[in-house]
Amino acid sequence: MKRHVLLVESVGDVGGAERVLLDTLRLLDRDRWEASLLVLSIPGAFSREAAPHAAIAHHPTGRYRDPRAIGSAVLRCAREVRRSGAEVVHANGAKAHIVAGLAALLCRKPCIWHVHEILDPRSPLNLLALRVPTARYLATSRAVRQQLLRLGAPASQVRVVYPGLDVARFQESLPRAGEAGIRAELGVAPDVPLITMVGRLQPGKGQHVLLGAAPYVLARFPTAQFLIVGDALFGLDGDYPARLRRLTARLVLDQSVHFLGQRTDVPAILHASTVAVQAAVSPEAFGLATLEGMAAGKPVVASRLGGVGEIITDGVTGILVRPGQPAVLGRCIVDLLANPERRAALAAAAAARTVDFTAAETARGVQAAWDDVAARSRSHAMSDRPSRQACPRRGERLAPERAR
Secondary structure, eight states, X not given: XXXXXXXXXXXXXXXXXXXXXXXXXXXOOTTTXXXXXXXXXXXXXXXXXXXXXXXXXXXXXXXXXXXXXXXXXHHHHHHHHHHHTOSEEEEESHHHHHHHHHHHHHHTOOEEEEEOSOOOTTXXXXXXXXXXXXXXXXXXXXXXXXXXXXXXXXXXXXXXXXXXXXXXXXXXXXXXXXXXXXXXXXXXXXXXXXXXXXXXXXGGGOHHHHHHHHHHHHHHOTTOEEXXXXXXXXXXXXXXXXXXXXXXXXXXXXXXXXEEESOSOHHHXXXXXSEEEEOOSSOOSSOHHHHHXXXXXXXXXXXXXXXXXXXXXXXXXXXXXXXXXXXXXXXXXXXXHTOHHHHHHHHHHHHHHGGGSBHHHHHHHHHHHHHHHHHHHHHHHXXXXXXXXXXXXXXXXXXXXXXX
């Protein structure tokens, strides 16, 4: 029998967490599951990409500091649970879980919290999300799982489901064919070293560290060029792109650094590159951008933080460096540019490693969690024989005994 899941997303832009959810929708086993989507934001890039795969409702929530905004979103989510007949509610991130988890509690449905970050216990939002009941935590790495356990999550409820890629999108001939076009667009000759960093522009991602490393690279390879791909998203860190440009001017890197903004041709950009870099100074839960560089067959230099060590074996499938050390990063890039044979060996091993992290495998893992919690919920419901109408209709108030 086909089951229904309601997925809840809190933002309108597309970052790594949203990419995982989009791939899950795209690869849904439609013989067993049908999905609807509640987006707690105005329509944006995420909704446009999701539209072919799910019915979408929007409820812009605004500031989570306003209890009225959260309450309104919870009631709307509860109505969507009832309208769709969802057996499972899936919250994509902490903000979504506050709303989805409370709505699922009202409707006596299981909620799964897909945790895409190493939760900061100093964050009031994370602390609130941890107080909302969940049937299952899906952690995007062992590093995420370990932090959840430290914060009190029961080990039996935490399952690791690694994010994955549409690997063929990065390895097929089309991105390779676009390589010359990218270099032509930038005015970069085929033999010029191209060092690329892909990711949201925010201080924790460490684009400023790569800029700090650039002078060390240029001292040895004066024609090298640096690509910064991405932009500030979700209304956060809006001043960081300007700070990066000021740093570029201060280091006299204007002729060597290209800010490309958000791009849809990341596979082609990576294929045109010589080395891919991830210079995070805050722990990354997983690092999809790291995996993208590996899938494109490029040697990747990444910070030794968070879940990246679960993807890269240092010296075998990439290079891990101390975070926040521009000189160390610069010397590592220079060593790779000076050693084509080592670059080729790392790139080949990296590409082979990515077969363990596919979007299809991620979608299967997520849907297996849905199957599990739905079966447990149904078994529990049969034993408890709950009332026929457990979820409030619009304008209806819960009886006191249901609200406990």
